[in-house]
Amino acid sequence: MSRQIVMPFGPQHPVLPEPIHLDLVLEDETVVxxxxxxxxxxxxxxxxxxxxxxxxxxxIAERTCGICSFxxxxxxxxxxxxxxGLEVPERAHYLRTIWSExxxxxxxxxxxxxxxxxxxxxxxxxxxxxHREFVLDVMEETTGGRVIQGSCKVGGVRRDIDQDTLKRMNxxxxxxxxxxxxxxxxxxxxxxxxxxxxxxxxxxxNDAYVCGAVGPTGRGSGVPIDARMTGYAAYGELGFxxxxxxxxxxxxxxxxxxxxxxxxxxxxxxxIDRIPGGEIEVKVKGNPEGEYFSRSEQPRGELVHYVxxxxxxxxxxSRIRTPTLTxxxxxxxxxxxxxxxxxxxxxxxxxxxxxxxxx
Amino acid sequence: MTYLKKSPWLLHYDASSCxxxxxxxxxxxxxLYDVERFGIINxxxxxxxxxxxxxxxxxxxxxxxxxxxxxxxxxPKVVVAVGICAASGGVFRECSNISGGIDQLIPVDVYVPGxxxxxxxxxxxxxxxxxxxxxxxxxxKERAKQKEQGRSPGGGER
Amino acid sequence: MKPENQELRVIDTAHLIGEVEDYRxxxxxxxxMSCTRAGEEFEISYSFELDLRFxxxxxxxxxxxxxxxxxxxxxxxxxYENEMHDLFGVHVRGMxxxxxxxxxxxxxxxxFRNPSFRGEGPCQDR
Numbered sequence: 001m002s003r004q005i006v007m008p009f010g011p012q013h014p015v016l017p018e019p020i021h022l023d024l025v026l027e028d029e030t031v032v033x034x035x036x037x038x039x040x041x042x043x044x045x046x047x048x049x050x051x052x053x054x055x056x057x058x059x060i061a062e063r064t065c066g067i068c069s070f071x072x073x074x075x076x077x078x079x080x081x082x083x084x085g086l087e088v089p090e091r092a093h094y095l096r097t098i099w100s101e102x103x104x105x106x107x108x109x110x111x112x113x114x115x116x117x118x119x120x121x122x123x124x125x126x127x128x129x130x131h132r133e134f135v136l137d138v139m140e141e142t143t144g145g146r147v148i149q150g151s152c153k154v155g156g157v158r159r160d161i162d163q164d165t166l167k168r169m170n171x172x173x174x175x176x177x178x179x180x181x182x183x184x185x186x187x188x189x190x191x192x193x194x195x196x197x198x199x200x201x202x203x204x205x206n207d208a209y210v211c212g213a214v215g216p217t218g219r220g221s222g223v224p225i226d227a228r229m230t231g232y233a234a235y236g237e238l239g240f241x242x243x244x245x246x247x248x249x250x251x252x253x254x255x256x257x258x259x260x261x262x263x264x265x266x267x268x269x270x271x272i273d274r275i276p277g278g279e280i281e282v283k284v285k286g287n288p289e290g291e292y293f294s295r296s297e298q299p300r301g302e303l304v305h306y307v308x309x310x311x312x313x314x315x316x317x318s319r320i321r322t323p324t325l326t327x328x329x330x331x332x333x334x335x336x337x338x339x340x341x342x343x344x345x346x347x348x349x350x351x352x353x354x355x356x357x358x359x
Numbered sequence: 360m361t362y363l364k365k366s367p368w369l370l371h372y373d374a375s376s377c378x379x380x381x382x383x384x385x386x387x388x389x390x391l392y393d394v395e396r397f398g399i400i401n402x403x404x405x406x407x408x409x410x411x412x413x414x415x416x417x418x419x420x421x422x423x424x425x426x427x428x429x430x431x432x433x434x435p436k437v438v439v440a441v442g443i444c445a446a447s448g449g450v451f452r453e454c455s456n457i458s459g460g461i462d463q464l465i466p467v468d469v470y471v472p473g474x475x476x477x478x479x480x481x482x483x484x485x486x487x488x489x490x491x492x493x494x495x496x497x498x499x500k501e502r503a504k505q506k507e508q509g510r511s512p513g514g515g516e517r
Numbered sequence: 518m519k520p521e522n523q524e525l526r527v528i529d530t531a532h533l534i535g536e537v538e539d540y541r542x543x544x545x546x547x548x549x550m551s552c553t554r555a556g557e558e559f560e561i562s563y564s565f566e567l568d569l570r571f572x573x574x575x576x577x578x579x580x581x582x583x584x585x586x587x588x589x590x591x592x593x594x595x596x597y598e599n600e601m602h603d604l605f606g607v608h609v610r611g612m613x614x615x616x617x618x619x620x621x622x623x624x625x626x627x628x629f630r631n632p633s634f635r636g637e638g639p640c641q642d643r
Binding site: 065 | 374375376379381382383390416421424450451454457474477
């Protein structure tokens with residue numbers, strides 16, 4: 001047996017926008033084991049429920065993560081609404097769906113850019129982020145914020161989008177989709193990208209299921225888990241199906257995300273076509289009492305916000321189970337047996353969001 | 360400032376930020392905002408960096424990392440705290456694991472407001488920090504000159 | 518929107534491993550483990566899902582009790598169990614990967630057990 005050495009990876013590493021630390025146990029160039037250690041971004045924000053009243057905690061929930069902030073806020077609101085038995089107007093559900101899907105577009109484009117960067121494909125990185133600005137412009141126009149929107153509240157949404165704007169958003173999607181198609185062609189059909197990704201970091205279907213992989217990480221391995229199928233917000237009334245790939249390698253995870261871009265655009269189109277008129281919020285009276293596990297699909301996978309109210313303005317407990325936390329065990333499985341030079345690509349292939357993970 | 364004499368390099372570190380400011384810092388580098396037109400490059404190596412951009416409040420595990428990175432950067436150097444969390448801890452200021460803003464740990468030259476800070480204000484902040492960097496460089500040269508001449512300024516002014 | 522039906526059963530601590538094995542054999546996936554402090558007790562909930570059926574089981578233990586790990590059944594459970602240990606100080610016996618309290622390092626040990634907060638004064642005032 002050759003000699004084993006332990007090599008630290010991170011916390012500050014050029015390929016990572018956020019700090020995560022991995023101890024890689026190496027035998028020559030092969031990784032035999034991985035020990036993740038986290039906590040660089042742990043803030044302890046779940047304890048803030050004791051300091052903030054439940055309607056204010058939405059802002060904290062949104063700031064769990066700046067990338068999928070809207071979906072965090074929405075999932076928390078859904079939990080509280082269920083506990084309090086609030087009937088949110090249909091229009092609010094549709095608006096939430098539209099903003100969720102724009103969040104997904106922005107998150108996936110961000111990831112595709114970073115992923116291209118980790119492969120050393122800088123041109124593609126810039127290209128993905130150029131397209132992302134279109135999504136952020138829509139976000140800013142409709143909610144007022146680029147990455148942290150603050151447009152969701154308990155009982156509905158804070159802002160409406162008028163019909164003219166919706167119409168224009170729908171029309172603008174056409175040009176956006178055209179640009180994405182050109183970019184997707186590079187991700188899916190370019191030789192150098194494929195040679196970097198095919199067969200790298202393979203996660204078998206069984207491992208994915210047992211380790212609890214969710215989102216594109218699971219769907220890339222043929223596990224069709226998609227919390228949107230539970231029909232929260234307006235998803236129950238829209239036609240879509242989860243994007244699934246079978247190979248379980250980095251290429252498959254990348255392909256899932258690329259194809260989800262187009263599925264998101266389709267969902268936005270459907271929502272804009274079907275959005276009903278009417279109110280956008282209901283009045284919130286009383287305090288939450290009871291508990292609920294609110295689930296939703298974040299760009300990175302299934303998100304669970306557990307809320308427990310005790311009849312006062314302050315919740316007894318909020319627990320946020322984020323997809324990246326669940327995807328860490330599958331990441332350990334993927335890295336075992338890979339080559340050292342592939343580590344950055346594999347780590348990025350689960351789309352780690354450390355801010356979410358450690359809260 | 361009409362033009363830059365030098366090409367300053369940035370080092371970005373995320374100290375328990377929510378990511379919102381981080382992605383906006385990255386957005387500054389990409390085609391729409393493109394700070395590279397000023398010659399500013401994002402580097403991963405502290406020894407290459409002139410400007411240290413920190414997002415988020417300091418937490419326990421980050422203390423050593425931030426101090427290490429700061430000390431590894433060559434003089435002169437400036438620190439830009441991006442976002443309200445880096446200034447004071449922001450919405451997380453009461454969390455037991457947060458020690459407050461970056462200035463609890465290292466001297467900060469420019470604070471960029473916002474949650475999340477917008478790319479325009481980040482660029483503004485960085486450009487402002489470059490003036491400070493230039494001043495610091497002149498002061499450093501001055502000090503070196505005085506040292507060479509064997510005269511200490513005596514006042515203890517840095 | 519159709520609200521999801523969520524089953525929640527409180528079970529005896531002694532039956533935990535058996536119940537979890539049952540879920541595993543039926544093909545459920547582990548969604549979440551979460552710990553909540555309720556007075557002088559911890560509520561530990563395990564959530565499972567199969568084909569959009571979402572079920573929870575819960576054990577209630579005293580603050581200083583320890584629980585057995587389910588990481589032998591669901592390999593990935595170690596991440597939740599270590600987190601629970603680091604934040605709440607729940608001792609978990611027999612984890613497949615035990616970080617010994619080093620997964621999340623906090624300023625205050627077991628900071629979620631008795632949440633404390635920093636003073637509200639200005640940050641510069643130390």
